[in-house]
Amino acid sequence: MSGKTRLREPAGIKALLILAALAYITLMLLLPLGAVLVEALKKGFGVWLESVNEPDARSAIWLTIMVAAIAVPLNTVFGVAASWFISKYDFRGKPLLITLIELPFSVSPVVSGLVFVLLFGAQGWFGEWLIDRDIEIIFAVPGLVLATVFVTFPFVARQLIPLMTMQGRANEEAALTLGASGWQTFWHVTLPNIRFALLYGVLLCNARAMGEFGAVSVVSGHIRGETNTMPLHVEVLYNEYNFVAAFAVASLLVVLALITLALKSALEWRHRDELAARF
Amino acid sequence: MVGALTLRRPSALPGLGLSFGITLFWLSFIVLIPLSAVFAKSASGGWDAFVDAAFSARSIASYKVTFGAALLAAAINAVFGLLVAWVLVRYEFPFKRLVSALVDLPFALPTAVAGIALTALYADTGLIGRFLEPLGLPVAYKPAGIVVALTFIGLPFVVRTVEPVLAEVSREMEEAALTLGASRLQTFTRVILPTLFPALATGFTLAFARGAGEYGSVIFIAGNMPFRSEITPLLIITQLEEFDYAGAASIATVMLFVSFAMLLVLNLLQHWQQRRLGT
Numbered sequence: 087m088s089g090k091t092r093l094r095e096p097a098g099i100k101a102l103l104i105l106a107a108l109a110y111i112t113l114m115l116l117l118p119l120g121a122v123l124v125e126a127l128k129k130g131f132g133v134w135l136e137s138v139n140e141p142d143a144r145s146a147i148w149l150t151i152m153v154a155a156i157a158v159p160l161n162t163v164f165g166v167a168a169s170w171f172i173s174k175y176d177f178r179g180k181p182l183l184i185t186l187i188e189l190p191f192s193v194s195p196v197v198s199g200l201v202f203v204l205l206f207g208a209q210g211w212f213g214e215w216l217i218d219r220d221i222e223i224i225f226a227v228p229g230l231v232l233a234t235v236f237v238t239f240p241f242v243a244r245q246l247i248p249l250m251t252m253q254g255r256a257n258e259e260a261a262l263t264l265g266a267s268g269w270q271t272f273w274h275v276t277l278p279n280i281r282f283a284l285l286y287g288v289l290l291c292n293a294r295a296m297g298e299f300g301a302v303s304v305v306s307g308h309i310r311g312e313t314n315t316m317p318l319h320v321e322v323l324y325n326e327y328n329f330v331a332a333f334a335v336a337s338l339l340v341v342l343a344l345i346t347l348a349l350k351s352a353l354e355w356r357h358r359d360e361l362a363a364r365f
Numbered sequence: 366m367v368g369a370l371t372l373r374r375p376s377a378l379p380g381l382g383l384s385f386g387i388t389l390f391w392l393s394f395i396v397l398i399p400l401s402a403v404f405a406k407s408a409s410g411g412w413d414a415f416v417d418a419a420f421s422a423r424s425i426a427s428y429k430v431t432f433g434a435a436l437l438a439a440a441i442n443a444v445f446g447l448l449v450a451w452v453l454v455r456y457e458f459p460f461k462r463l464v465s466a467l468v469d470l471p472f473a474l475p476t477a478v479a480g481i482a483l484t485a486l487y488a489d490t491g492l493i494g495r496f497l498e499p500l501g502l503p504v505a506y507k508p509a510g511i512v513v514a515l516t517f518i519g520l521p522f523v524v525r526t527v528e529p530v531l532a533e534v535s536r537e538m539e540e541a542a543l544t545l546g547a548s549r550l551q552t553f554t555r556v557i558l559p560t561l562f563p564a565l566a567t568g569f570t571l572a573f574a575r576g577a578g579e580y581g582s583v584i585f586i587a588g589n590m591p592f593r594s595e596i597t598p599l600l601i602i603t604q605l606e607e608f609d610y611a612g613a614a615s616i617a618t619v620m621l622f623v624s625f626a627m628l629l630v631l632n633l634l635q636h637w638q639q640r641r642l643g644t
Contacts, residue, residue: 107452118482171384194578196598201399268379297475299581343473
């Protein structure tokens with residue numbers, strides 16, 4: 087037997103390992119995915135359509151899109167600014183700053199929602215001040231946005247910081263020497279260099295923003311047709327034993343997840359070298 | 366504010382004030398001030414009130430359930446995550462790219478959807494539950510359900526941290542082990558596994574940390590019985606609903622300290638891995 091073949095496992099073991107891995111993935115990932123689609127279409131396509139088209143569901147879909155449309159751009163601007171600051175300048179405390187930016191990932195979603203209730207809730211630090219001025223944050227859309235911004239805070243920055251640090255500042259310095267302004271340098275030199283990592287970060291940020299449950303659940307108050315995002319609407323329907331409708335709305339989120347995965351994989355295949363953390 | 370910031374090396378690039386300003390403002394407004402509200406609120410009633418809330422019998426029972434289930438799920442993921450990573454890195458098989466993309470599903474699928482899908486599968490009438498029930502192994506609405514949900518949530522962490530390191534393990538080292546007379550199994554346990562160990566530990570810790578804070582996927586399948594299957598994030602929400610803000614904040618403080626400890630462990634693991642890989 088040559089060394090090359092002895093470096094491989096016997097064909098039987100190899101087949102066994104592949105089968106075991108595929109069986110595990112089928113059991114853990116494919117079955118839940120299939121279960122949502124089967125349950126959603128249990129009573130036919132007509133009922134599915136009715137469930138996702140009734141006013142409360144439509145308002146939940148609309149609210150989910152709106153919250154993501156506010157939270158994702160905010161964190162994108164922050165992510166680019168923070169990465170520029172961290173990668174283009176030399177200063178003390180850089181590792182600490184990066185740790186603080188990644189902190190929201192380690193915080194339980196429920197705690198992420200709780201912090202805003204403690205600040206803006208009726209008994210919170212700014213509660214009375216807000217009530218006096220008739221400003222609603224908790225149990226209203228601003229609270230949903232704040233909680234979503236918190237949980238998706240690091241997504242864009244953590245993609246860009248390693249890439250921009252690696253790219254250094256030689257390109258930007260060259261552009262400035264040639265007479266470009268600061269913004270011209272950013273738009274024509276920096277942005278083209280980071281666009282795929284940026285897109286990747288925005289994609290992951292958006293998926294989490296639209297799918298977040300724990301954090302928004304704490305601040306939402308579950309007001310039907312008003313403060314229920316899609317994941318919260320799924321919970322409400324499920325708890326009312328309206329299973330087909332719950333799974334119908336959930337199936338839309340499954341489609342969103344599959345689109346996210348497809349785009350994510352496409353970016354990984356073409357631009358792997360430019361992407362940092364994969365989650 | 367910019368005046369307080371001294372660069373170690375001057376930079377010709379513009380945008381220092383702007384990027385520093387955005388970074389500091391957004392980080393403080395979204396992350397630092399809200400998180401400090403948790404500590405402030407938990408301290409508001411004094412040390413005894415904090416201990417009473419954070420270490421009541423019900424809280425301690427919830428820590429046991431939460432951290433116990435998270436540990437068990439992370440251990441399951443360490444074993445099967447290693448298997449999946451091994452198969453994805455070392456072998457070729459049909460639909461490999463599809464399987465690889467699917468591994469990230471738990472990152473992309475909203476947790477509430479995962480929760481209701483797993484509950485549908487593991488309930489006594491479900492596709493999997495109907496086989497487990499007669500065996501006396503009910504999963505849904507039992508503590509075991511929590512482990513199933515957390516295993517789903519944590520699956521990608523071990524795969525994605527082990528994969529790149531496994532791809533780097535030099536074949537020369539394996540050849541050397543073989544030449545010196547080691548069997549394939551000995552090569553795996555004595556050469557490959559020790560090299561992978563820091564990455565495996567990192568994936569395990571990430572899965573554990575994520576699982577300990579998880580809420581959305583758990584509450585549907587757990588049964589949520591106080592002292593038996595009530596996770597800590599749910600207990601925080603229960604306290605909030607009873608308007609016991611200080612109690613909720615005290616329990617959240619314990620969760621935050623665990624999160625910070627996990628961050629520290631992850632940093633140490635990263636140093637260990639860099640030393641082991643000699644970079």
